[in-house]
Amino acid sequence: MRLLLARIAHARSGDKADRADIGLFAYDAPSYAVIEREVTAERVAAHFAWLADGPVERYPLDNLLALKFVLNRALQGGAARSLRSDNLGKTIGAALLRMQIDIDPMEAASLPRLKTRAG
């Protein structure tokens, strides 16, 4: 089944020079196992191919149930030379939460967030 990332994780994004960065945080350990497996650097690079010219770096942080992503050359040269409304990349975290991942329905049913919010 397809699962929207926003249902099992939350995210905040920011900027530094021409890089955007996103912290992606699983709500719980079972959800972390899912995002750690599914939300690879390659998938994130493909998701943001329209925005970032450079490579995507990924840093898993098991202690925080979090993945850190760095999108290189993602801000048109930096916030102060970008033409975009979101020159600071503040909404890039939300764009990541729009990602759909494929997940086995049995595993999805075992995730705490999906159990408590049926459907």
Add this chain to the structure above:
Amino acid sequence: MKTVRIGAGLGFYGDSWLPVRASIERGGVQYIGSDHLAELTLAILQKDRARNPGAGFTRDLVPMLSALWPLAQPRGVRFVLNAGGLDPLAARAALAAAFAANGWSARIAAVTGDDVIDRIDELRAAGEPLAHLDTGADIAAVRSRLVFANAYLGARPIAHALAQGADIVLTGRVADAALFLGPLVHEFGWAWDDWQRLAQGLTVGHLLECSGQATGGNFGAAGAWAQIPDLGHIGYPIAEVSEDGSAVITKAPGTGGRVDFDTVRQQLLYEVHDPHRYVSPDVVLDMGTLRLGDLGGDRVAVTGASGRPRPDRLKIVAGYEDGWMGSSVVGFCWPDAYRKAQAAVALVKQSLREQRVPIDEMLVEYPGLDAFLGPHADLSRRDDLNEVWVRVAIRTQDKRHADGLGRHFPWLALSGPPYMSGFHGITPGSQLLGVWPALVARELVESRVDVSLVEVA
């Protein structure tokens, strides 16, 4: 065991200082660290200073401390602020004048030496190429267009100023977290090579440098953001730090917002790149061993940071003029709102082309529809929208063309597609700035750092 309570001030130039009152009056803080300088705020200050030589600091400094000092002084609360911007000495002069006019006393320190705009050639002659940190490009390409260049200083001059007895420390560019690490080193007497404690102190500083972002503000979560209570009276974060560097993040009683595992970890990773190598002038932090313990009651324990020796080189961030942006926004109503907006864009493009306006790049986005999400926006209803806005932005080298973009729109009102309204007006172009990060041997900068103290009686 001794603990120190340190609270967050502003998170950027323009942020609110009203929440700092609660931290002072009810939060028991001994220090407030206040971050006024985003990466390119110095460019704003440079423009201010070009118009008025005494205006190179952030203008919120005097009103903020005029509001807070009467609360802080009787409680012995001290401030560390990077509001000095490009001119900490002018900032101090302005603050001292305001305090004197009110009959208030204070010892105010100023830290200088971060500004290297006038030392570029000297640093290059000393063997520092100042090549672009990411691309390796030669700074000669932008040398003539530089508007500011500042090195990120660390916590040492701040701790030094506090040791001299400063009540208020004004700095220019320092690492944001150093605003908090400085007071902790001063209070606890941590050694400058005690990497574990410095790493804990840096973590605390990083958590506090963005005001409400550690206490439930800008909590990026679908649905869950609405569960954060009373954002209108948000409490800014406060850290209770122990001598060993372990800390509890909390906020003043009776304030809004929330401190829990989720809100704190969102800030912990904010604007961090490699979390195993978070570089500051004082220590290199590895977050991989950190533990966040949710104690309940808006308290989160922070322990376990790993530290490695400080870098040999400091980071410089320079800004350079890089053309102009013109932008215009206009709206269209149903029927065919989206198609009409697209038609209007085509007409504007035609007009720009026929009038030979030189444009390096054009961006077209539909605010409310896809400006933020790009291809991840849901466009399934775009042929039957109630209304839509379109924003056209251009990059050009000539300010006059940026200023003039808006003139290509008004004729559409009577001669273009129907039901157009809400034109935002012809707004002046804005200067675009490129950012130039580079490294420099720290002794070349630190040998020029000066800490001076003035007493307002």
